[in-house]
Amino acid sequence: MLMKKIFYLFILVVFAQAIHAQSTSKNYEYRNASWYNGKDFTNGTWYIVNGTLSKKAPAKIDSVVDLLGRWVIPPMGDVFSASVADNPAASSTLKLYLDEGVFYLQVLSNTQEGRTAVQSMVNTAKTPDVLFANGGITCSLGYPFLKYEGPAQGVKNPQQWTAKYDQIKTGNKMLGNGYWFVDNKTALEANWTKIKAQKPDVISIYLLDVQKNGGKAGKGLTEDMAKLVVKKAHKSDLRVFAHVETAEDVALAIKLGVDGLANLPGHNWDGSGDAKQYTLSDDDLKKLAKKKIPVATLFSHAQGNANAAVQEFHLKTIKRLFDQNVNLVLGSDDPQRTGRVELNYWFNLGGLGYDKLLKVMCENTPRAIFPKRKIGKIEDGYEASFIVLSDNPLVNILKIRAISFKVKNGKVIN
Numbered sequence: 001m002l003m004k005k006i007f008y009l010f011i012l013v014v015f016a017q018a019i020h021a022q023s024t025s026k027n028y029e030y031r032n033a034s035w036y037n038g039k040d041f042t043n044g045t046w047y048i049v050n051g052t053l054s055k056k057a058p059a060k061i062d063s064v065v066d067l068l069g070r071w072v073i074p075p076m077g078d079v080f081s082a083s084v085a086d087n088p089a090a091s092s093t094l095k096l097y098l099d100e101g102v103f104y105l106q107v108l109s110n111t112q113e114g115r116t117a118v119q120s121m122v123n124t125a126k127t128p129d130v131l132f133a134n135g136g137i138t139c140s141l142g143y144p145f146l147k148y149e150g151p152a153q154g155v156k157n158p159q160q161w162t163a164k165y166d167q168i169k170t171g172n173k174m175l176g177n178g179y180w181f182v183d184n185k186t187a188l189e190a191n192w193t194k195i196k197a198q199k200p201d202v203i204s205i206y207l208l209d210v211q212k213n214g215g216k217a218g219k220g221l222t223e224d225m226a227k228l229v230v231k232k233a234h235k236s237d238l239r240v241f242a243h244v245e246t247a248e249d250v251a252l253a254i255k256l257g258v259d260g261l262a263n264l265p266g267h268n269w270d271g272s273g274d275a276k277q278y279t280l281s282d283d284d285l286k287k288l289a290k291k292k293i294p295v296a297t298l299f300s301h302a303q304g305n306a307n308a309a310v311q312e313f314h315l316k317t318i319k320r321l322f323d324q325n326v327n328l329v330l331g332s333d334d335p336q337r338t339g340r341v342e343l344n345y346w347f348n349l350g351g352l353g354y355d356k357l358l359k360v361m362c363e364n365t366p367r368a369i370f371p372k373r374k375i376g377k378i379e380d381g382y383e384a385s386f387i388v389l390s391d392n393p394l395v396n397i398l399k400i401r402a403i404s405f406k407v408k409n410g411k412v413i414n
Contacts, residue, residue, distance in 0.1 A: 025050060026062035028410075033067035033388070035378045038363060039355060040394060041071055048384040051410035055380050070404055071389040073358065074376050075103035077365035078339035079241075079296050080262050080331030082107070084122070084130060086114030087335065094121055097128050097338050098413070101387040101403055104366045104375070105130040108204045108241055108262055108333075109144060111178045126413045131201035131369060133241070137229055138206040140181045141169055141217035143243075148178030169217075182225050183215065192232055203233040204262070208245040210252055223252060230256045239371075246277050247284070254287050260368060261288075262331065263298040264317065270302070271309040278313070285324040294368035295321065296331030300345035315349045322356050329365040347397060354397040361400070384410040 028048040034041035047054045047061070083093045085107050097105065105128050107115075115132050122130040136144050150161045152173040161168060175181065180195060182188045195203075206220030214222040220243070221229065233240045239259035244250050246265050253261060266278030280288075288295060299314045306314070321328045332339040343361065346352055366376040374382040385408045391399040406413050 027058040027060055029057070029061045029064045030072075031064060031066055032069060034069070034071045034392075036071070036073040036358070036362060038359060038377065041392070046072075046378065048407075048410045051384050052374075053378060053380060053382050053384050067388060071392050072378065072386050073101075073389060073393065073400070074362040074366065074378060075385050075387055075406070075408070076101050076339070076361040076400070077104035077106075077330070077369050078102055078332055079106050079260070079294060079329045079365050079368050080108050080298065080333045081105040081130075081339070082109065082333045082335050083337060084118055085110035085132065086117075090118045091121055093338065094118070094127055098126075098406070099403075100338060100340060101400060101406060102339060103128050103385060103408060104369045106133075106202065106241075106331075106369045107131065108133045108202070108243075109136050109147075109178070110134060111148065111174065112198060113177075125408060125411055129370070133202045133204040134195070134198050134200045135174075135177055135179045136204040136206055136243070137180045137182055137195075138220045139215045139217075139222065139225070140183050142179075142181070142215075142220045143206055143208060143218060144179050145169075145181075146218075148174040152178075182221065182229060184225070185228060188225065188228055188232065196236060200238065202259075203229070203238050203240045204243070205229055205240060205258075206243045207249040207253055208243065209249065211246075211248050226252070227256055230258060247280050248277075250280055250288075251284050254284060254291065254293070258293070260294040260296075260329075262296055263301075263333070264295065266302075266310075266313060266317070267298040268301040269310055269313065270305045271307045275309075275313050280317070280320070282324070285320060285326055289325045289327070292327045294327050294329045294364065296329050298331055298333050298342070300332065300334070300342045303345050306345075311349055315351060318346065318349070318352060322353075327364055327368070328360050329368045330361055331365075343397070354394050357397050358393055358400075 029045060031045040034043050047057055049058050084090050084105060087093060110132055121127055146161050149171050150168050153168045153171045155161060155164050155168060176194060180191055205226055207226055208220040210223050213219040230240050241260040241262045242253040242258040243262045244253060244265060266275060269278060302310050330339050330342055332342045334341050363376040387406050388404040389402050390404045391402040393399045
């Protein structure tokens with residue numbers, strides 16, 4: 001029986017690839033499948049007409065693909081990918097993302113060299129579509145200064161950064177590349193033209209315990225400077241994602257009108273002390289939901305020391321986000337792995353509805369990365385990009401790994 005299923009799968013993939021290899025301008029019918037509708041699955045037939053999805057059959061159908069009862073979902077995304085730019089193994093990572101059904105990536109921290117190195121590998125018919133934020137905007141010696149300047153000064157081991165801080169802090173090799181220092185309006189005015197000249201797709205700012213430590217080394221922007229940066233970015237039609245540390249930072253980010261949160265407070269908590277400083281108020285959750293601000297958790301960052309208290313806090317927080325209808329998205333910020341690391345952490349927490357997780361990965365995240373594109377849904381007029389699964393992810397969310405084949409913009413890809 002197993003060999004028979006494998007044989008039929010092989011025939012299905014080969015057939016689909018063969019018909020699409022002819023021309024993406026032709027019309028195709030995909031029948032006998034369960035299609036994701038944003039909540040669960042609906043049996044039916046969909047058509048690809050000029051690279052877009054259509055529920056209505058065109059006058060002429062060039063080829064028919066019988067999906068043999070499989071499940072179809074929109075491609076997934078990672079709103080905070082850190083394993084593509086500035087990674088010598090970028091090509092392998094991009095292939096891994098694609099193999100996992102992830103078509104949309106957002107890089108919230110990169111150098112110009114890192115972006116240039118992968119630019120030709122992305123945004124093609126057979127690779128993920130990627131946006132880059134370039135260098136993060138922070139205060140003098142604020143994060144991510146050490147992340148980029150340490151290696152640039154010859155100190156590659158992060159564990160040695162503190163001991164050699166006096167040496168590293170005098171360097172500025174990566175200033176205006178991996179990071180930007182903005183301490184006052186004059187600095188912002190002087191740097192903004194340079195920032196725009198690097199053509200960022202999105203802006204990345206750091207709000208790290210602003211009320212107590214804004215503008216201090218190792219932290220991030222002051223409230224006044226963050227406000228000016230957000231205003232500048234929006235005037236330039238650039239979205240802003242904020243990195244935060246405390247619940248007060250989240251409240252400030254909402255007040256400033258940021259377009260997304262790159263993480264949540266407590267994402268790297270070790271369980272010591274009181275979790276109150278990381279706990280979002282019900283009022284802020286309602287504001288996040290009302291404004292539909294994309295929110296990544298990055299809770300997998302704590303998995304190395306995620307004791308019972310940490311896991312309980314993370315699970316409770318995610319449930320509160322779902323209960324308040326906050327626009328939860330998936331992000332990983334892992335320099336070596338894909339977004340799968342965050343999903344696996346959520347899965348291991350238990351108690352989270354697979355229908356909600358599937359919506360996060362297939363709908364919320366892609367649309368948070370490319371809000372102006374018609375992606376993240378199986379609907380008329382949307383891009384004909386989808387993943388064909390051999391098992392139902394609502395029975396087990398990890399079944400999203402059971403990929404039969406993938407279609408991007410109307411064309412089957414390996």
